[in-house]
Amino acid sequence: MRLVSIAFALGVLLLQLQGHLPPWSWLTLLLLASLGGAAAALRVRRLQQVGQGRGRGTHARWASLLLLACFAALAGFSWSAWRAGLALSSQLAAADEGRDFVVTGIVSRMPQNTALGIRFQLDVEQLDPAGPLPGQAAPISMPQRLSLGWWGGRRQGAVAESEERHRPVVHAGERWRLTVRLKRPHGLRNPGGFDAEAWMLERGIDATGTVRLAQERLSPFVIRPDTTIERVREAVRDRFLATLPAQDYPWGGVLAALAVGDQQAVDAGQWRIFARTGTTHLMSISGLHVTLVAGLVAALAGALWRRHPRAPLGLATPRAAALAGVAAALIYTLLAGAGVPALRTLSMVGVAALAVATGRATRVSRVLAAALLAVLLLDPWAVLAPGFWLSFGAVAALLYVGAGRVGHHASPTPEAVPAWRRRVRDELARFGLTQWAATWATLPLVLFFFQQFSLVSPLANAVAIPLISLVVTPLALLAALVPLDSLLWLAHGVLAPLMAALQWLADQPLSVWTPAAPPAWSVALALAGLGLLLAPRGLPGRLAGLVLLLPALSWPASRPAPGEAWVTVLDVGQGLAVVVRTAEHTLAYDTGPAWGETDAGERVVAPYLRTLGVDRLDGLVVTHSDRDHSGGALSVLAAFPVDWLVDTLPPAHPAHHFDVPRSACEAGLAWVWDGVRFTVLHPRPEALVPGVKPNRQSCVMMVEAGGSRLLLAADLEIPDEAAVVGRSGSALAADVLVAPHHGGASASSPAFVAAVRPAQVVFSAGYRNRFAHPRSEVVERYRQIGSVVWRTDRDGAIGFRLGPAGVTGIAERQRQPRYWATADEASAR
Structure with missing residues (x-):
């Protein structure tokens, strides 16, 4: 098995x-x-x-x-x-992207509120074109499940007037008829970044889109098993958040996450605390929580079953307790959203209960193997999730330790020591041993997936695991079953001081270690080394495990040679973020857009820098104040020490509140790092005054490495292009150009294109963005001079190496092709 x-x-x-x-x-x-x-x-x-x-x-x-x-x-x-x-x-066909459809369907999942509106999943019952199709058009595709955004302030059609003025109101289980505009599942593709396309494929999402017109709510509730569960989850979440408003009870969202698995209720600042203290696993419905619920219910059911005089005659008490535990685990897993850790534990509980019911003894390792098989039969995409590997890895390590493979000798205990004291001592020793084993066993996987390890994790978990698992989670679950506000207030009262302690640990300067991402082969070696280290003490060669650990724990970050520069144009959607690395320095040029509660700095730039092993920035350039370029600046400044900020932001901008040396970005500013020269070409000082259009203040920069040149043009527009061309002339020529203004019609004039004559040009734009960037006539203008055209919406992040040997480039979707990727040249527009 x-x-x-x-x-x-x-x-x-x-x-x-x-x-x-x-x-x-x-x-x-x-x-x-x-x-x-x-x-x-x-x-x-x-x-x-x-x-x-x-x-x-x-x-x-x-x-x-x-x-x-x-x-x-x-x-x-x-x-x-x-x-x-x-x-x-069943995914939407490329030919149907951008069309309006009238769809009738059922809201199948608990809707998620955002700062801009609401997002929900709709199971399609009927899909029709909203207007006549173009002549000879192929039959429309029929997606089965949609992920829709319904943003406030848009046309709301036949909905109530109060809903039109405020955010839309949608509940799980409702049947709606909506006019929607759809596109294929598409996500950002960056090295070490989250793969949204794989995530949507796993959840059966066949298209995404926005609500254009709400025609009618056809039914307030359609009774199905899944919609009933989701309506219950939604009711519990809404009651938690209403009873514990965020302004007075900042950790109410954490209780909602523990009760019904709604991780959207936890804000970005709180996730940062959990990540830096290594307690993120406690904020999801983990296997520990499911096991706890199953164990408590099984123990209670067994005690009640024994008290009934005839019940054990029909069904043995152990079997009745096992069935009750499985039922409790199943209900909790469904209410929690059925994540991988919960499914793994449910499978293990089910196999163990089956063994009890049949009277057959089963090894725990066989139970884990059965759980592995069950999870992958249900969800073959689970292997793509870090949680899958961490969950099964941690349990396997605990089984390895629990099987007696870690040799330890109990010290003699005087008979005079009370039994309860010996039991407490043994339990504390067992808890410490399992924590030590689980932490070390998952360390290589944590470094591989997240490129950071919390040095305060053992201390944080030693305090957090007992409190959250034995006190906070039971109180939250009891509050979900019994509508008593006092239970929620009590749970929040216990959680608040714990979170204050975790926040203090997270704020310590050495709380997190951020090495470079180790290669997969070194992780395999490290896991083998940990197997040796956790082996019994008498086994020869145990210390060889330390040697096997070294490659993963000390893998050096790749850096350019002196005189070379490595440049990555990140895929941030409709915006811009570029990372430039030299032999000893790292520069971030713009930080991408903001998206409601989060931004590209937090979701894209910071994870990419951690993948590289970067723990501080030597320079941050924010070209101008438009949110698609500066939206992630605050997140980057909060995540990394920054030695130098160069910007054209207004004096009152929040970025200036950070204690970072600052220089205004003005033409003539120049510096050299490791043989690579950086020169600012625009703006002139007279443009840096209030009232000037932000695009006219764009910080334009030339990077020269070993005779190769890269021009970063931000949102430069045609009038200022002419000024730059007039000042620089032939010196403006570059091997690579990050096209101005995302390829919009207000930039890339024929004169500018002729002056730069890039061998390669990059358009940083969002997939099917509403501005139609890059414009076809602009793309053709570059192609006519022989430029190789790269697009982040089609190619993902694009990396270049500049040096004496010339320029080489590769796109992330080329470097790691995946069968579910939908972006091709035809559909990128």
Whole structure:
């Protein structure tokens, strides 16, 4: 069972790393090969049972295991490919993007409130064009599930007047008829960044879009199992947030997350505290919480069952308790949104209960293997989530420790010591041992996925785990079942001092270690090394585990050679963010847009810098005050020490409240880092006065490395382009140009294009943005002079290496192609 589960998981992972799905004919052959492998394995097993001699039986055993592993891997690959093909077949066709449709459907998930409006999922029942289709148009596609945004201030059609003036009101289980504009599932693609397209594929989202017109709410509630659960979740969340308003009870959203898994209720500042203290796992419905609920309910059910005189005669008490525990775990998992940790624990509880019900003893490792198989059968995309690896990795480490593989000798206990004291001491020792093992076992995975490790995590978890698991979570769950406000106030009263302590730990200057992301092979070596270190004390070669740990823990960050520059134009949607690295310095040029409660600085720029192992910025340039360029500046300034800020922001801008040396960005400013020259070409000092259009204040910069040149043009427009061309002339020529104003019609004049004559040009723009950037006539203008055209909406982040050898470039979607990627040149517009 264990070998089959691991091989199946490897087959699933292999499929998820593919750039294209295999054709159905190949899948058929793979499935047939899997069946053949299973038959061969069974045949070898029979031969083993009747074989003569020990050697022959051993060879047969190993042959059967190998065949079983191959069968399981092929089965995992085929199963996930088949599921992926079904999921992709229902996605919106590229030809239907940008059209308006009248859709009738049911709100299938708890809606999420945002600063701009509301976002919700709609299960489609009927989809029709809102107007006549273009002549000879292909039949429209039929997506099954939509993710829709309904923003306040837009046309609301037939909804109530109060709803039109305020945010839209939508509840889980309602049936609506809406006019929507759709596009295919698309997300930002950056090194080390979150893959939204994979996330949407996993959740069956076939298209995203916005509500253009609300025609009618057809039904207040459609009774289905999923909508009933979601309406209950929504009611609990809304009651929590209404009873604990954020202005008076700042941690009310955390209680909602613990009760019903609504992580949107936790704001960005609170997530920062959890990330820096290594307690993020406690803010989701983790396996620990599900196990706790199942255990408490099983114990209570067993106690009540024993008291009934006839109940144990019909069903044994252990079986009744096991069934009650499984039922409680199932209900809690469904109310929590069925995340990977909860599903893993539910599967383990179910297998253990089955063993109790059938009277068969089952090893815990087999239970974990069954849970692994169950999770991947339900959700083959789970292997893409860090939580999958951390969840199963931590449990596997605890099993490894619990099986007695960590040697320790209990000290003699005098008989005079009371039993309760010995029990407390043993429990504390066991708790400390499991925390130590789980922390070290997941360290390589944490560094691989997040490129940071909380140095205060052991202390923070030692305090937070008991309080949250044994006090706060039970109170939150009890408050969800019993509508008593006093329970919520009590839970918040316990949580508040804990969060104050965690915030103090998070604010310590050395609370987080930020190394470069280690390669996958070094993580595998580190896990093997930890297996040795956690082995029994008498095992020879345990200290060799330290050697195996070294590559992952000390992997050096890649840096350019002196005189070279590595430049990454990040994919931030409709905005701009660029990172320039030299041998010893790192510069961020703009920080991308703001998106309501969050921004590109927090979601894109900071994670990318951590991937590189960057723990401070030598310089931050904010070209002008437009939010698509400066929206992430505050998040970057809060996340990293910054040695020097260069900007054209107004004096009252919040970025100036940080204690950072500042220089105004003016033409003539220049400096050299590691043989790479940076020169500001615009604006002139007279443009840096109040009332001047922000685009006219754009900080334009030339980067020169080993004879190669990169021009960063921000939002420079045609009149100022002419001024820059007049001042610089032929010195404006560059090998790479980040096109001004995202490729808009108000920039990239013929004179400017002719003066720069870039061999490669980058347009940083959002997918199907409302400005239609980059304009087709602008793109054609560059192509006519032979420029290679890159687009972040189509290619993802684009990296360049500048140096004496010239310029090389590669896009993230080329570097790591994935079969679910939807952005091609036709659909990028």
